[in-house]
Amino acid sequence: MTGAVMNPAWALLAPVVLGVLALAGAALNGVFVARAEGRPALSGAARPVLEVMRLMRQRRRVTVAADRLLWRIGGMALLVIALLKTAVIPLGPWILADISVGIVWFNAMDVMVWAGMWLIGWGANSAHALAGGYRFLAQAVSYELPLMFALVTPAVAAHSLRVSEVVDAQQDLWFVVWMPVAFLVFCGSVLAFSAWGPFATAAGADIAGGILTEVSGVDRLLIMAGRYALLATGAAFAVALFLGGGSGPLLPDWLWTIVKTLVLLAGFIAVSRRLSAIRPDRLAEVAWIVVLPLALLQTLVVSIIVAVRG
Amino acid sequence: MGAGMDMHADMDAHMDMDMDMPMPGGIPLASGGPDRDGLEMDVLHVALGPVLPHWPAGLVVRCALKGDVIVHAEVEILPAAPGTALDNPARVGRLPSADDDRRRTVIHHSDAAVQLLALVGWWSAAGRARRIRDEVASGTALAEVAPRLERLAKDVKRSRLLGWGLKGIAADTGPGVQRAGNGDAATARTRLLHWLNEAGRIARDTADSYEPLDFADRQRESLGAIPSLVNGTDVASARLIIASLAIDTSALTTSGEARS
Numbered sequence: 001m002t003g004a005v006m007n008p009a010w011a012l013l014a015p016v017v018l019g020v021l022a023l024a025g026a027a028l029n030g031v032f033v034a035r036a037e038g039r040p041a042l043s044g045a046a047r048p049v050l051e052v053m054r055l056m057r058q059r060r061r062v063t064v065a066a067d068r069l070l071w072r073i074g075g076m077a078l079l080v081i082a083l084l085k086t087a088v089i090p091l092g093p094w095i096l097a098d099i100s101v102g103i104v105w106f107n108a109m110d111v112m113v114w115a116g117m118w119l120i121g122w123g124a125n126s127a128h129a130l131a132g133g134y135r136f137l138a139q140a141v142s143y144e145l146p147l148m149f150a151l152v153t154p155a156v157a158a159h160s161l162r163v164s165e166v167v168d169a170q171q172d173l174w175f176v177v178w179m180p181v182a183f184l185v186f187c188g189s190v191l192a193f194s195a196w197g198p199f200a201t202a203a204g205a206d207i208a209g210g211i212l213t214e215v216s217g218v219d220r221l222l223i224m225a226g227r228y229a230l231l232a233t234g235a236a237f238a239v240a241l242f243l244g245g246g247s248g249p250l251l252p253d254w255l256w257t258i259v260k261t262l263v264l265l266a267g268f269i270a271v272s273r274r275l276s277a278i279r280p281d282r283l284a285e286v287a288w289i290v291v292l293p294l295a296l297l298q299t300l301v302v303s304i305i306v307a308v309r310g
Numbered sequence: 311m312g313a314g315m316d317m318h319a320d321m322d323a324h325m326d327m328d329m330d331m332p333m334p335g336g337i338p339l340a341s342g343g344p345d346r347d348g349l350e351m352d353v354l355h356v357a358l359g360p361v362l363p364h365w366p367a368g369l370v371v372r373c374a375l376k377g378d379v380i381v382h383a384e385v386e387i388l389p390a391a392p393g394t395a396l397d398n399p400a401r402v403g404r405l406p407s408a409d410d411d412r413r414r415t416v417i418h419h420s421d422a423a424v425q426l427l428a429l430v431g432w433w434s435a436a437g438r439a440r441r442i443r444d445e446v447a448s449g450t451a452l453a454e455v456a457p458r459l460e461r462l463a464k465d466v467k468r469s470r471l472l473g474w475g476l477k478g479i480a481a482d483t484g485p486g487v488q489r490a491g492n493g494d495a496a497t498a499r500t501r502l503l504h505w506l507n508e509a510g511r512i513a514r515d516t517a518d519s520y521e522p523l524d525f526a527d528r529q530r531e532s533l534g535a536i537p538s539l540v541n542g543t544d545v546a547s548a549r550l551i552i553a554s555l556a557i558d559t560s561a562l563t564t565s566g567e568a569r570s
Contacts, residue, residue, distance in 0.1 A: 036437035065335025125335075127356045131378045131545055198431070198471070206429045206546040208362050276472045277431030279546065 011096055014086040021236070021258075022082075022228035023048060025265050032273055055221035063125050063214050071123020075219040077116030078226025085109045085233040088163050092246040092254025095164055102163035103155050106237055107148060113193045113230065114140050117202055117211060120223060124214035132210020136202035138280035139192055142287035143199075147189035149295040153182040153302050154241045167245035176242040178305070181298040183242040185291060190234030190268065194227050197272025201279055235264040343376065346542075351376040358545070358552075360388050364425040366557045371536060371548075378544045383537045387559050409452075412512050416446050419509035420459070422556035426502050427466075429553050430475055438462050439506075446513075456513035463506035473499060479547055480539065481554040498554035505556070529562050 026048035034044025062068070088095065088102035099105060114137060121133015155161050157179070158169035169175075176183045192199040195211075203210045215223055239245060239260040246253030248260075332339060340352035358371040368389075374382040420443040427436035439462060442455050466472060479498035532555040539555075540548035 033433075036434055038441060065337060127354060127375065127378075128545075134378070200431060201546075204429075204431055204546065205364055206431075206549040273434045275432070276427075276435075276469065276475050278471070279475060281544075282475060282477075 008096075010094065011087075014096060015083055017091065017258075018082065018086055018229055018232060021232035021261060021265065022225060024262060025228045025231055025269055026051075026224075028266055029269050032269065036273070051224075052221060055217055055224075058217040058220075060217040060219065061214065066125045066214075067123045069123075070119045071215075072219065074116050074119025074121075074123055075215065075222050076226075077119065078113065079222050079229055080226075081109050081112050081116060082226060082229035082233045085230075085237070089233060089236045090163055090167055090240050090245055090257065091236075092252060092257050094254070098162060098164045101161045103151050103161045103166070103241075106163075107151055110147070110189075110193045110230075111144070114144075116226075117195060120215065121202070121211040124211075126214050128208045128213045129211055131207045132202045132204070132213070135204070135207070135210060135280050136195060139199060139201065139283060142280065142283045143189045143192040146185045146287060146291045146295040147193075149292070149299050150182040150185040150189065151241070153179050153295075153299045156299065157302050157306055159306075163240055167240055167247075170244040171247065174242065174244040174247075179242070179298055179302055181294050182302075183238065185295050185298075186238055186241065187234075187264075187268070188291075190231060190238065191272065194230040194234065196227060196231055196268065198275040198278045199283075200272075201277050204277055204279075206277075231268055232261065232265055235268060236261045238264055343381075345376050353381070356545075358548070364428045364553060365549075366552070366559045368559045369552075369557060371540070371552070373540075373545075373548075375545070378546075380540050380543055380545065380548055383540050383548075385533055385536045387533070387562055412452060413446055416452065416455070416459075416509045416513050417443055418556070418558065419505040419512075420446070422553075423462075423466075423502060423505045423509075425556075426498065426550065426553045429549055430472060432469075432472060435462065435466060435469075452513040456510055459506060459510035459513055463503060463510055466506060467503055476502075476550065479550045479554065481551050482535075482539075498550050501554045501556070526562060529558055532557050533562065 027045040030044035030047035031041045032044070034041055034047070085106055087097040088099065088105045090098075095102075097105075117136040117140075118133040121129045121131075121136065124130070154166050154169075154175050157175060158166040160166060160169075166175075188199075191197050195202045201207075201210070203212045207213075212220065212223065236257070239257055243260050243264070246255075246257040248256035251259070340354045342350045343353040345351040354375045356373050356375055358373060359365055359369045360367070368387055370386045370388060372384045372386070373380045420439050423439045424436050424443060427439055438458070442458055442462070446452065446455055476497065476499040480496075481498050481501055482496045536552060536555070539551050543551065
C-alpha cells in the first residue's frame with residue numbers, strides 16, 4: 001500500500017468524491033430536518049439540491065462598508081481548505097500526495113479554518129457576524145490543542161507522520177480500540193472546526209446566525225458546502241487514522257473507506273441535532289481542564305505501550 | 311461635519327489624508343469609552359430587534375456594546391396591528407370558552423419554549439415543541455398533546471448539556487415571578503421547565519385552574535427588568551435572558567392602545 005505513485009490527474013477526481021460525500025451529508029441532514037418537521041423524508045433529501053439552485057440564482061446582498069475582498073476570501077476558504085485536505089487522505093490503496101508529514105499537513109489546513117471563519121465574520125461589517133467570527137476563535141482556542149494531541153497519538157503508535165504508514169500500522173488492530181479518547185477528541189474537533197452541531201455557535205441562533213447573518217447567494221453556498229466538505233474530510237481522515245483505513249472483508253479497500261466515512265459522517269450529523277449548543281465560554285473551561293489533560297494522558301499511555309513493545 | 315461631507319468622505323478618503331475622522335461608508339467610527347477592565351474600548355450602538363429570529367415581535371432593545379458586552383440598554387415596543395382571531399375568538403362568530411383560554415396558554419408556553427430551545431441550538435427539542443404548538447393551534451385535542459408535553463419536559467429536565475449551557479443565565483424580574491422549587495431566583499432553565507410543566511398540566515386538566523393570560527402588568531414588569539438584566543452580559547446571553555422572559559408584545563401593545 002505504501003509509496004504507490006499516482007498520476008496527478010487523479011487529483012481531478014478528488015473534488016468529485018468530496019462533492020458526493022458532502023452532498024450525501026447534506027441530504028441526510030435534510031432528511032433529519034424533514035422528519036423533525038413532519039414532512040416526507042424524500043423532500044428533505046432533495047433539499048440540498050434545491051438549495052444549491054436557489055443560492056446560485058440569488059443575488060448577493062452586500063452590507064455597507066463591507067470588506068468585500070476579505071469577505072469573499074473567507075467565504076471560499078472553507079471549501080478550498082477541505083479540498084487541500086483531500087491530498088493526504090487515502091481512498092483505499094490510493095493517496096494523492098503521500099508526503100512524509102501528511103498528518104501535519106492536515107493539521108496545518110485545519111488551522112487555516114481559523115482565518116476563514118474569522119474573515120467571514122469580519123468582512124460583513126455587521127455586529128452579529130463579527131461576534132460569530134470571534135466566537136469561532138474562542139472555540140478554536142479550546143479545541144485546537146486537544147485536536148493536535150489527538151492527531152499525534154496515532155502518529156506515535158505508527159512511528160510515522162505519513163498517513164499511509166499510519167493505515168498500515170493498523171493491520172492487526174484498529175487504533176480506535178486502544179486510543180478511544182484520541183478518537184473521540186478528534187471527532188469532537190471535526191464538529192468544532194466545521195462549526196457544526198453543538199459547536200455551531202459561530203453561526204448560532206442566539207447571535208442571529210453569526211457569521212452566516214449577512215452572507216447570501218454564491219457566498220452562502222460556498223460556506224455551507226465548505227462546512228459539509230470539512231465534515232466529510234474530517235470523517236475520512238478519522239477513518240484513516242483510527243478505523244483501519246480501507247481494511248475490511250469482502251469489499252475492495254476503496255469501497256470500505258467510503259462506507260466507513262459515510263457511516264461516521266452520518267453519525268456526526270445524527271448526533272448534532274440532538275445536542276444543544278456549547279457556548280465557547282463554557283467550552284473553554286472543560287476543554288482546558290478536562291479534555292486536554294485526558295488527550296495528553298492518552299498520548300502518554302500510547303507512548304508507553306509503544307516504548308515497552310519496542 | 312456636515313451631511314455633504316459625509317457623502318464625499320468615502321470617495322475622497324484617499325485624497326483627504328488630513329481628515330481627522332475617517333468615515334468608512336459614511337458611518338462614523340465607534341467612539342471610545344472606559345471598560346470594566348480599566349481599558350478603553352470602542353462603544354458600538356446596536357439595536358436588537360425589531361426583527362430577529364426567535365425574538366418577541368416588535369421589541370427593540372437599543373444597546374451600547376463594548377466588544378459583545380452590553381453596557382447600556384433601552385427598551386421600546388413598536389406599535390402593532392390588532393391581534394389575530396385566536397386572540398379574540400368572538401371575532402370568528404363564537405363566544406370565548408374556557409377551552410380557548412387553556413389553548414391560548416398552552417400555545418403561549420410552548421411558543422416560549424420553542425424560542426428558548428432554538429436559541430440554545432437544541433433543534434430536535436425545539437422542533438418537538440413547535441409541532442406541539444402548531445397542532446394545538448390547529449385544533450388537536452389538548453388531552454392528545456399532554457403526554458408529549460410531559461415527555462418533552464422530562465427530556466429537557468434530564469439534559470445535563472442544557473443545564474450546563476443555561477447555567478447562570480438569570481431571568482429574575484421580581485417577586486411576582488415563578489421561582490425554582492427551593493425559592494432560588496428564576497433562571498432561564500427554571501422558566502423553561504415551568505412553561506413545559508405548566509403547558510402539560512393545563513393540557514391534561516379540564517378544571518380551569520391555570521394561570522390566566524391577561525398578565526399585561528407582569529409583561530410590563532418583565533419589559534422594565536430587561537435593561538438591568540442584560541447589563542454586563544454578552545449579546546448571546548442577553549438573547550437567552552430576553553427569550554426566557556417570554557414577553558408577549560401583543561398583550562402590551564393592545565393594552566397600551568386601550569389605555570390611551
